[in-house]
Amino acid sequence: MITHLFFALTASEMGLNPTILALIVVSSIVFIVGFAKSSRENEYKKLMDSFIERKEESD
Numbered sequence: 001m002i003t004h005l006f007f008a009l010t011a012s013e014m015g016l017n018p019t020i021l022a023l024i025v026v027s028s029i030v031f032i033v034g035f036a037k038s039s040r041e042n043e044y045k046k047l048m049d050s051f052i053e054r055k056e057e058s059d
Contacts, residue, residue, distance in 0.1 A: 011021055 011017075016024075
């Protein structure tokens with residue numbers, strides 16, 4: 001009865017060969033790293049912009 005709760009298809013049943021799986025993994029890693037890098041850069045840019053605005057307001 002417990003075995004009916006678990007259902008999964010293997011990669012070969014879905015028609016995915018090792019080349020396609022490797023491409024999916026590599027592109028996922030590239031996306032996550034790129035997203036984290038761009039998010040961090042945008043965060044620093046916003047922070048610097050807010051410091052510059054505060055400095056101009058105090059002058």
